[in-house]
Amino acid sequence: MPGILRNNILVIGGGSVGAIAAVNIELGGVSDVTLVLRSNYDVVNEKGYDIESCDHGNLKGWRPSKVRNTVPNVSEEGLPYYNYIVVATKNIPDISPTVIDLVSPALRIGNRTETTIVLLQNGLNIEKPFLTSFPDTIILSGVSLIGSAEPSPGHIVQDEPDRLLIGAFPHPSANVLIAEALAKSFVVMYSSGRKTDCTYSPNVLHDRWRKLVYNACLNPICTITGLDSGRIRLADGALNGLVRPAMREIVRAARAAAGVDLAGDVIETMINVDPLESYLKPSMQQDVEKGNYIEFENLLGEPLREGRRAGVEMPTLEVLYQLAKAVQWRIKERRGLVDIPT
Ligand SMILES: NC(=O)C1=CN([C@@H]2O[C@H](COP(=O)(O)OP(=O)(O)OC[C@H]3O[C@@H](n4cnc5c(N)ncnc54)[C@H](OP(=O)(O)O)[C@@H]3O)[C@@H](O)[C@H]2O)C=CC1
Numbered sequence: 001m002p003g004i005l006r007n008n009i010l011v012i013g014g015g016s017v018g019a020i021a022a023v024n025i026e027l028g029g030v031s032d033v034t035l036v037l038r039s040n041y042d043v044v045n046e047k048g049y050d051i052e053s054c055d056h057g058n059l060k061g062w063r064p065s066k067v068r069n070t071v072p073n074v075s076e077e078g079l080p081y082y083n084y085i086v087v088a089t090k091n092i093p094d095i096s097p098t099v100i101d102l103v104s105p106a107l108r109i110g111n112r113t114e115t116t117i118v119l120l121q122n123g124l125n126i127e128k129p130f131l132t133s134f135p136d137t138i139i140l141s142g143v144s145l146i147g148s149a150e151p152s153p154g155h156i157v158q159d160e161p162d163r164l165l166i167g168a169f170p171h172p173s174a175n176v177l178i179a180e181a182l183a184k185s186f187v188v189m190y191s192s193g194r195k196t197d198c199t200y201s202p203n204v205l206h207d208r209w210r211k212l213v214y215n216a217c218l219n220p221i222c223t224i225t226g227l228d229s230g231r232i233r234l235a236d237g238a239l240n241g242l243v244r245p246a247m248r249e250i251v252r253a254a255r256a257a258a259g260v261d262l263a264g265d266v267i268e269t270m271i272n273v274d275p276l277e278s279y280l281k282p283s284m285q286q287d288v289e290k291g292n293y294i295e296f297e298n299l300l301g302e303p304l305r306e307g308r309r310a311g312v313e314m315p316t317l318e319v320l321y322q323l324a325k326a327v328q329w330r331i332k333e334r335r336g337l338v339d340i341p342t
């Protein structure tokens with residue numbers, strides 16, 4: 001579109017969530033997406049994505065403006081800065097590279113205010129390492145209720161709509177109005193293709209704790225039991241014996257640690273957030289089935305630590321956390337990260 005200034009967007013991680021985000025951003029027609037891929041790079045670079053989406057229909061051979069298998073080093077490669085860097089990888093601080101290592105080369109040395117980072121990831125306190133490493137950069141929160149999976153490289157199946165809440169994480173020095181304006185501009189850009197439900201939501205802490213009622217509880221419970229989010233609702237006693245007690249602990253922790261009062265019906269809403277018949281596997285369960293590392297520290301460890309610091313007893317979450325940690329160790333062993341004494 002000559003004469004019109006286009007947004008230059010980097011999306012890091014083109015899996016279940018990142019691929020759909022790239023589609024939405026490109027669809028508006030005013031942004032060019034560079035998408036950084038890893039295991040699915042060869043397939044997508046050669047043939048494009050094969051996307052089956054409840055929001056977008058079937059997109060065969062879909063590609064964003066550019067795909068890469070490395071994060072661009074904007075300073076060394078002399079590239080123009082990115083307006084937004086959208087991070088849609090799993091957030092696994094216990095495994096390298098961390099998200100900070102990943103994003104760093106894409107910010108111009110000495111100028112970290114021109115780019116805004118959007119964390120399209122689950123979990124609590126994910127912005128903290130960014131505020132420490134890039135104290136001048138504004139960080140946006142993306143809380144997504146999409147249901148999406150990548151059953152094979154480059155094949156994306158999105159069976160629950162993309163409902164995305166965007167807001168700015170509290171920042172120690174940035175101007176609140178600028179941060180708010182950047183969040184709202186992102187919403188406009190993401191929504192301009194009119195195929196998605198992306199809204200501005202300033203209450204980031206509330207949105208993240210609310211989502212944790214699902215992510216800190218159903219994600220590990222489904223992962224550890226091997227039952228998807230439909231079957232766990234059918235399984236004898238699992239809701240009353242496991243799911244609801246864990247969810248009640250998160251509700252108490254949100255209030256005590258963050259002053260967040262979640263709605264009285266949040267537990268039942270989160271249990272029923274997806275139709276039972278979708279038999280949806282939470283993202284952590286999908287990861288374990290693929291032999292991938294799990295995001296247990298930000299989904300489970302951080303809310304548990306916050307709740308404990310605020311004096312909340314969290315016996316169910318404590319056990320789930322220790323079990324998830326053992327699952328992560330099993331994955332590390334399979335991937336050759338631990339030495340087993342002979
Ligand atoms: N899936 C869902 O339905 C939902 C997911 N979320 C959250 O969204 C975030 C993204 O999840 P999701 O899309 O499901 O995850 P996926 O595993 O499907 O996709 C993550 C992508 O990031 C890539 N990646 C990871 N590390 C790197 C790296 N160093 N360089 C380049 N690419 C990298 C992965 O590549 P590789 O294949 O090589 O590992 C993969 O393609 C998570 O925080 C998740 O909790 C939130 C709501 C719903």
Ligand SMILES: CC(C)(CO)C(=O)C(=O)O
Binds near residue numbers: 145146160215280
């Ligand atoms: C709740 C859900 C399924 C998104 O809707 C999710 O966040 C996950 O799978 O981790």
